[in-house]
Amino acid sequence: MGGELRFSEFFSHGAGLTTSLDALLHCEHSGIQHICVVQSPVFGRMLLLDGMVMLTEWDEFIYHEMLVHPALFLLPSPRRVLVIGGGDGGTVREVLRHPSIEHVDLVEIDPRVIAVAQSYFPTVAAGFSDPRVHLHHADGAEFVRSAPSGFYDAVFVDSTDPTGIAESLFGEAFYSECQRVLHATGVLALQSESPLHPVYCQTLPRVHRLLRPLFRHVASYLAPIPTYPTGIWSFTLASRHYHPLEDFSPTNAQQRMECLSGKLRYYTAELHRAAFALPGFVQELISEGLAQPAP
Ligand code: AG3
Numbered sequence: 276m277g278g279e280l281r282f283s284e285f286f287s288h289g290a291g292l293t294t295s296l297d298a299l300l301h302c303e304h305s306g307i308q309h310i311c312v313v314q315s316p317v318f319g320r321m322l323l324l325d326g327m328v329m330l331t332e333w334d335e336f337i338y339h340e341m342l343v344h345p346a347l348f349l350l351p352s353p354r355r356v357l358v359i360g361g362g363d364g365g366t367v368r369e370v371l372r373h374p375s376i377e378h379v380d381l382v383e384i385d386p387r388v389i390a391v392a393q394s395y396f397p398t399v400a401a402g403f404s405d406p407r408v409h410l411h412h413a414d415g416a417e418f419v420r421s422a423p424s425g426f427y428d429a430v431f432v433d434s435t436d437p438t439g440i441a442e443s444l445f446g447e448a449f450y451s452e453c454q455r456v457l458h459a460t461g462v463l464a465l466q467s468e469s470p471l472h473p474v475y476c477q478t479l480p481r482v483h484r485l486l487r488p489l490f491r492h493v494a495s496y497l498a499p500i501p502t503y504p505t506g507i508w509s510f511t512l513a514s515r516h517y518h519p520l521e522d523f524s525p526t527n528a529q530q531r532m533e534c535l536s537g538k539l540r541y542y543t544a545e546l547h548r549a550a551f552a553l554p555g556f557v558q559e560l561i562s563e564g565l566a567q568p569a570p
Contacts, residue, residue, distance in 0.1 A: 279295055280295065280296040280297075280298075280299065281293060281294065281295050281296060282294055282296055282313055282315070282321070282323070284323075284326060284327055284328050284504065286469075286472055286473070286504035286505060287472075287473045287474075291504060292328065292502055292504075294315040294316075294317060294318060294321075295315070295316060296313050296314060296315055297314040297315065297316055298313065298314040299311070299313050299314075300312040300313060300314055300320070300395060301391060301394075301395060303387065303391075305385050305387035305388070306387075307384065307385045307387075307440065308324050308325045308385060308440070309323075309324065309325050309326065310322075310323070310324060310385075310387055310388060310391050311323040311326075312391060312395040312396075315331070317333065318331035318332065318333040318334070318502055319331060319332030319333050320332050320395055320396060321502070322363055322391070322392065322395070322396065324388070324435060325439075327435065327436065328502050328503060329363060329435070330363055330365060330396070330399065331502045332396070333501075333502065334500055334501050334502050335365050335399065336540045336541055337498055337499065337500055337541045338365070338466075338498070338500050338503070338508065339365035339366055339368065339369045340369055340539055340540070340541045340542040341496070341498040341508075341510055341541060341542060341550070342366055342369070342431060342433060342464060342465075342466060342510055343366055343369035343370055343431060343464070344369065344539065344542040344547070345464065345496060345510070345512055345519065345542070345547055345550065346429050346431070346462040346463075346464040346512055347370065347373050347429060348523065348527075348528040348531065348544075348547065349462055349512075349514070349517050349519060349522060349523055350428055350429065350460070350461075350462060350517070351527075352375040353373060353375055353376060353428040353429050354375055354376060354377045354378065354428055355377060355378045355379075355426060355427050355428050355429075356370050356376060356378070356379045356380070356427060356428065356429045356430070356431065357379075357380045357382070357419070357422070357427045357429070357430045357431070357456065358370065358379065358380070358381045358382070358430075358431045358433060359382050359415035359418070359419070359430070359431065359432045359433065359434065359444060360382070360383060360384075360415060360432060360433040360434040360435070360441070360444065361381060361383065361431065361433030362381075362383035362384075362385060362386075362388030362389045362392060363388065363389075363392040363396060363399055363400060364381075364389070364392050364393075364396070364399050364400035364401065364402050364403055365399045365433075366431050366433045367379055367381055367402040367403065367405075367408055368398075368399060368400075368401060368402045370402075370429075370431070371402045371405055371407065371408070371536070372535040372536045372537055372539075373531075373535065374534055374535070374536070376407060377407060378407055378409070379402075379405075379407055379408045379409065380409050380411060380418075380422075381403075381408060381409070381410050381411065382411045382413050382414075382415045382418040382419075383410070383411070383412060384412070384413065384414050384415065384440060385412075386412045389403065389410065414443070415432070415434075415443075415444055415449075416443040416444060416446075416448070416449045416452070419449065419452040419453055419455075419456055420452055422452075422456045423456065424455050424456060425455075425456070425457070425458050425459065425461075426456055426458070427456050427457050427458065427461055428457075428458055428460075428461050428462070429457075429461060429462050429463075429464065430453045430456065430457055430461070430462075430463045430464070431464050431465070432444055432453070432463070432464070432465035432466065433466060434465070434466065436468065436475060437468070437475065437478055445478065445481070445482070446485075447485050450463075450485050450486055450489055451489055454489045454490065454513075454515070457515075459515060459516060460514070460515070460516040460517065461514065461515075461516075462512060462513070462514045462517060463486075463490070463512070463513040463514070464510060464511070464512050464513075465482065465510065465511055466508065466509075466510055467479045467482045467495060467509045467510060467511040468508070468509060469503065469504055469505040469506075469507055469508055469509065470497070470507065470509050470556070470557045470560055471505040471507055472504055472505055475504075476560060477564070478509075479495060479509050479511070479557070479560060479561060479564070480560055480561050480563065480564020480565065480567075481564060482495075482511050483495070483511070483561050483564060483565055484564055484565060484567075486511065486513045487565070489513070490513035490514055490515050491514070491515050491516070492512075492513065492514050492515075492516075492517065492518045492519060493511065493512070493513045494511070494512055494513075494518075494519045494520070494551055495509050495510065495511045495512070495551075495553065495557070495561065496509070496510055496511075496512070496519075496550035496551045496553075497509055497510075497550060497553065497554075497557065498510070498541070498550060509557070519551060520548060520551055523547060523548070525544035525545065525547070525548070526544075528544040528547065529544050532544070
């Protein structure tokens with residue numbers, strides 16, 4: 276197998292994901308980060324930022340459906356949404372499936388990510404041409420600082436790992452601005468990294484520590500994302516008004532699912548409830564983190 280093209284992303288000491296590649300489709304440095312698109316025989320096209328897997332055609336539906344739908348099905352009729360990051364368009368695509376949506380602001384710091392997604396992942400990025408979507412090339416933390424109070428029904432943080440350019444999107448100041456721009460009944464949903472990652476497992480307890488003083492209800496849920504580091508991923512939902520399970524009506528969600536544009540492949544009303552049932556070690560990770568003094 277000499278000369279075979281391969282890609283690996285290691286999360287620790289040579290442990291991680293490896294795949295052979297059929298082709299290297301695109302590679303550039305945008306001035307902010309390396310952006311590459313590669314073709315893998317099993318995962319299809321893969322979007323890599325600084326050598327980290329952002330999405331693959333094979334499993335992106337799990338990540339994007341699970342970031343968006345638990346929050347949007349909790350709200351009776353979500354209209355205005357803010358997406359921070361998510362320049363590939365997957366999160367916006369899921370948001371737009373809900374017929375009640377009137378306005379979506381997407382704030383992506385790197386316009387090249389949007390352009391590359393439009394060329395190489397046209398179905399993922401399809402939502403960008405929808406008139407309800409407004410693109411902003413800005414730093415997410417700065418954008419929320421200048422956004423009007425109480426405007427959004429939902430805020431989604433679709434960021435990379437909590438280092439480098441994304442670091443400010445995991446901070447106290449940013450979360451408090453997210454709370455301010457949300458309507459009193461609004462919901463914040465964010466990706467909170469893998470609970471099995473040797474370093475970033477600390478993201479989940481940290482997110483709880485920072486969000487609890489700001490929101491009455493803070494709860495995390497899990498989904499398998501096989502091409503992300505460790506393969507298991509956490510998301511965190513926060514709201515001053517809605518409890519993610521007690522205020523969730525499976526019957527209502529089921530009815531609304533019939534009216535969505537397109538069919539969901541992962542999220543179901545049953546799965547909404549199941550995803551919040553956390554394994555023991557994840558419950559412990561969160562409660563140990565809450566017992567510690569704030570960093
Ligand atoms: N959002 C989460 C990416 C984190 C993956 N981390 C990694 N591969 N080291 C990606 C954006 C998808 N819209």
